[in-house]
Amino acid sequence: VIIASLTISAILVFFIVPLTIVFFIYLTNVLLLIYQRNNEVKADPLSDVWDSVRKTIASFWDIYARVWHGYELHGVENLPEGPGILVYYHGAIPIDYLYFLSRLFLWKKRLCLSVADHFVFRLPGLKLLLGVTGVIPGTREECLVALKNGYLVSISPGGVREALFSDESYQLMWGNRKGFAQVALDAKVPIIPMYTQNVREGYRMFKERRFFRQLYESTRLPFTPPYGGLPVKFRTYIGKPIPYDPSITTEELVEKVCKGKFLFSFQTKTAVQALISKHQTIPGNIWKALLERFDKRCK
Numbered sequence: 001v002i003i004a005s006l007t008i009s010a011i012l013v014f015f016i017v018p019l020t021i022v023f024f025i026y027l028t029n030v031l032l033l034i035y036q037r038n039n040e041v042k043a044d045p046l047s048d049v050w051d052s053v054r055k056t057i058a059s060f061w062d063i064y065a066r067v068w069h070g071y072e073l074h075g076v077e078n079l080p081e082g083p084g085i086l087v088y089y090h091g092a093i094p095i096d097y098l099y100f101l102s103r104l105f106l107w108k109k110r111l112c113l114s115v116a117d118h119f120v121f122r123l124p125g126l127k128l129l130l131g132v133t134g135v136i137p138g139t140r141e142e143c144l145v146a147l148k149n150g151y152l153v154s155i156s157p158g159g160v161r162e163a164l165f166s167d168e169s170y171q172l173m174w175g176n177r178k179g180f181a182q183v184a185l186d187a188k189v190p191i192i193p194m195y196t197q198n199v200r201e202g203y204r205m206f207k208e209r210r211f212f213r214q215l216y217e218s219t220r221l222p223f224t225p226p227y228g229g230l231p232v233k234f235r236t237y238i239g240k241p242i243p244y245d246p247s248i249t250t251e252e253l254v255e256k257v258c259k260g261k262f263l264f265s266f267q268t269k270t271a272v273q274a275l276i277s278k279h280q281t282i283p284g285n286i287w288k289a290l291l292e293r294f295d296k297r298c299k
Contacts, residue, residue: 017229018203021095024064028057029129036128045131046111054111054132058102065099068231069202070293073103075238079110083147084190084241085180086112086154089170090162091199092226097154100194100236101133112152115143117160119221140183147187154194155180160222165213168200168284174254181253190241191253197235197280201289203228232289 035041035053043049065071088097097114104110115138121130136142138155146153156162157174166173184191203226212224242256281288 014227015225018093018226020229021093024060025129026125028060029126031057032128032132045128046134050132051109054105057133058105061098061102062106065102065234069096069099069234070231071096071099071103072233072235073100073107073238074235075240076104076107078192078238078240079104079108079152080190080192080241082189083150083187084152084192085143085147085184085187086152086192086194086238087180088154088156088194089172089196089199090156090158090160090166091196092163092203092205092228094156094163095203096196096199096234096236097156099234100196110152112154113146115153115155117220119160140179140186143183144187147183147189160220161216163226164205164216164222164224166200167207168204169282170200170280170284178250178254181250184244184253185246185248185250188244188246190243191256192241193239195237195239197237198232198284198289198292199234201232201284201286202230202234230286230290231293232286233292233295 032053041049062071091097101112101114104112111134113134113136116130116135118137120126120135121137134151136146136153143153157177157180158166158172161175162173181191205224205226215221215223242253245253248256
């Protein structure tokens with residue numbers, strides 16, 4: 001009994017915060033359904049009719065972000081007034097990205113459409129939430145329409161693979177993905193890099209095992225559960241945009257984004273490494289990330 005109790009307690013400590021986040025996400029969807037039924041709302045989920053409830057949802061997640069992670073957002077002035085593509089590093093749980101969406105809506109009343117993996121749309125009971133928050137499958141056509149309509153569109157080229165198999169070294173796992181760059185060129189919009197400090201210290205995956213990697217590659221489903229949820233400091237940095245250049249190739253644009261993956265436009269990978277060293281301990285350090293909650297300096 002003692003061993004069983006200790007085992008259950010350890011499991012709860014490891015997984016209680018990620019499970020709480022999942023609970024709040026589903027609770028948010030339930031509240032949206034209640035709002036829709038009580039007000040007989042039949043409008044398009046992206047329409048302004050939903051703005052009042054969007055503000056309520058954003059306020060809740062912004063409070064959670066402030067309390068649990070002391071969340072800060074820097075570089076909003078780098079976002080274009082019109083359309084653009086945000087490219088970001090994918091943490092084990094992209095809760096930092098949810099914080100960003102919430103604060104962006106509260107500060108600027110802007111809705112950023114989010115490209116998600118196909119498995120997200122197979123999760124039960126989240127259809128309305130995905131629609132109201134602007135989550136899209138991310139085909140080339142959908143992204144081009146969204147950009148044409150003036151939206152910001154965000155994508156993490158590493159996606160679920162990066163979430164599962166990157167680690168505290170913050171290695172990008174983009175493979176040969178260049179679709180976002182081609183969409184940017186076709187739509188003639190800038191690409192804006194974005195990165196959240198300490199996102200891997202807040203939530204982590206168990207060390208990669210060959211079996212889980214093979215399982216993911218064959219099914220494209222995330223079987224490895226995240227753990228953690230420590231109240232480390234989160235700071236999201238939005239870098240300077242990489243402007244549309246009709247003379248640039250897709251490969252050159254991808255390389256530029258890789259070079260500016262964490263913040264600002266630097267010309268060499270050495271300069272980016274210096275920037276990473278300034279803003280992020282490599283490998284990530286949980287204790288340092290926790291102590292940064294008491295650091296009032298703007299980084």
